[in-house]
Amino acid sequence: xxxxxxxxxxxxxxxxxxxxxxxxxxxxxxxxxxxxxxxxxxxxxxxxxxxxxxxxxxxxxxxxxxxxxxxxxxxxxxxxxxxxxxxxxxxxxxxxxxxxxxxxxxxxxxxxxxxxxxxxxxxxxxxxxxxxxxxxxxxxxxxxxxxxxxxxxxxxxxxxxxxxxxxxxxxxxxxxxxxxxxxxxxxxxxxxxxxxxxxxxxxxxxxxxxxxxxxxxxxxxxxxxxxxxxxxxxxxxxxxxxxxxxxxxxxxxxxxxxxxxxx
Amino acid sequence: xxxxxxxxxxxxxxxxxxxxxxxxxxxxxxxxxxxxxxxxxxxxxxxxxxxxxxxxxxxxxxxxxxxxxxxxxxxxxxxxxxxxxxxxxxxxxxx
Numbered sequence: 001x002x003x004x005x006x007x008x009x010x011x012x013x014x015x016x017x018x019x020x021x022x023x024x025x026x027x028x029x030x031x032x033x034x035x036x037x038x039x040x041x042x043x044x045x046x047x048x049x050x051x052x053x054x055x056x057x058x059x060x061x062x063x064x065x066x067x068x069x070x071x072x073x074x075x076x077x078x079x080x081x082x083x084x085x086x087x088x089x090x091x092x093x094x095x096x097x098x099x100x101x102x103x104x105x106x107x108x109x110x111x112x113x114x115x116x117x118x119x120x121x122x123x124x125x126x127x128x129x130x131x132x133x134x135x136x137x138x139x140x141x142x143x144x145x146x147x148x149x150x151x152x153x154x155x156x157x158x159x160x161x162x163x164x165x166x167x168x169x170x171x172x173x174x175x176x177x178x179x180x181x182x183x184x185x186x187x188x189x190x191x192x193x194x195x196x197x198x199x200x201x202x203x204x205x206x207x208x209x210x211x212x213x214x215x216x217x218x219x220x221x222x223x224x225x226x227x228x229x230x231x232x233x234x235x236x237x238x239x240x241x242x243x244x245x246x247x248x249x250x251x252x253x254x255x256x257x258x259x260x261x262x263x
Numbered sequence: 264x265x266x267x268x269x270x271x272x273x274x275x276x277x278x279x280x281x282x283x284x285x286x287x288x289x290x291x292x293x294x295x296x297x298x299x300x301x302x303x304x305x306x307x308x309x310x311x312x313x314x315x316x317x318x319x320x321x322x323x324x325x326x327x328x329x330x331x332x333x334x335x336x337x338x339x340x341x342x343x344x345x346x347x348x349x350x351x352x353x354x355x356x357x358x
Contacts, residue, residue, distance in 0.1 A: 050274055050275065050276055050279070052352050052355050052356055053356075054276075055269075055274070055279060055348075055352055056352060056356075058276065058279055058280055058283065059279065059283040059349070061283075062279075062280050062283030062284045062287075062299065062300075063283055063284075063286070063287050065284065065299045066283075066284050066287035066288050066291075066299070067287060069288070069295070069299070125327070125328075128291065128292040128294055128295035128298075129288050129290070129291040129292065129295045130288060130289045130290050130291070131287075131288050131289060132288070132289050134289070135289055
């Protein structure tokens with residue numbers, strides 16, 4: 001199937017005029033001959049023999065129509081970029097200014113699941129078509145979400161088991177620098193943030209997200225050498241660049257498209 | 264050079280438009296296909312049934328918010344037929 005799609009796309013790239021994506025400008029200069037009007041004309045010619053050029057033109061038009069039917073609103077990345085960004089920043093200021101919150105700020109990520117589920121259900125209800133890419137993306141980000149909670153569980157388990165031992169060692173060896181697992185665990189989370197972000201960026205050919213994912217991995221390596229306070233700041237920066245900014249770009253594109261095509 | 268015959272089921276404007284749409288997506292609602300092909304509901308329904316008869320598409324009927332919902336999906340046979348059709352076109356046009 002992909003070979004076929006590739007073939008049709010290659011025809012466009014090769015400059016085959018009859019099936020060019022924007023053939024309205026090639027065939028004629030009149031506004032009457034928009035791709036939609038040409039398609040309508042082709043479909044109205046029920047009795048007329050379909051030429052090979054017509055067939056290819058029709059295939060190309062429909063494939064492009066299907067491709068353009070999916071629009072990412074960017075709401076999901078904006079939500080998670082904001083939540084994780086805020087959690088990271090609050091954690092940074094909490095350590096910096098040594099204040100105590102009545103609750104763990106990272107619990108906000110659990111609360112954020114509710115609007116995410118609502119948005120997902122709403123999108124699936126209004127969606128008239130399901131693209132292959134969407135299914136892949138859904139699976140990828142669900143696995144990421146579940147993975148984050150498994151990673152948090154493992155981190156908590158390791159911390160609870162090792163921390164008493166480390167505290168005892170620090171008590172017996174005053175002045176000796178001891179391992180702080182919390183500081184190292186941030187690196188695993190940043191590594192995990194990078195995976196789906198890079199894959200999404202590559203699959204959607206969306207450079208801001210690809211760059212954001214790569215930044216997560218760079219910050220992951222840096223976080224190994226920085227204290228927990230800075231790690232929290234790095235987490236916030238990662239969330240802003242990997243999700244919030246790409247999400248805002250997607251939202252703007254969606255709004256622009258909606259205004260232009262009314263979708 | 265030997266020219267392959269074009270599949271008569273696919274060599275029709277509306278059926279080819281439906282197959283080209285469905286090959287690009289996992290599944291699509293009837294209303295989506297209608298909107299994208301600019302076809303009438305009656306004609307679309309007839310052509311979809313023709314494609315279903317030769318097992319090129321799978322049609323599932325269900326309900327969404329108490330309204331009937333028709334979902335269409337291309338089958339493996341449909342994908343193979345579409346590929347053969349495009350290859351035949353390719354050979355005709357020496358591409």
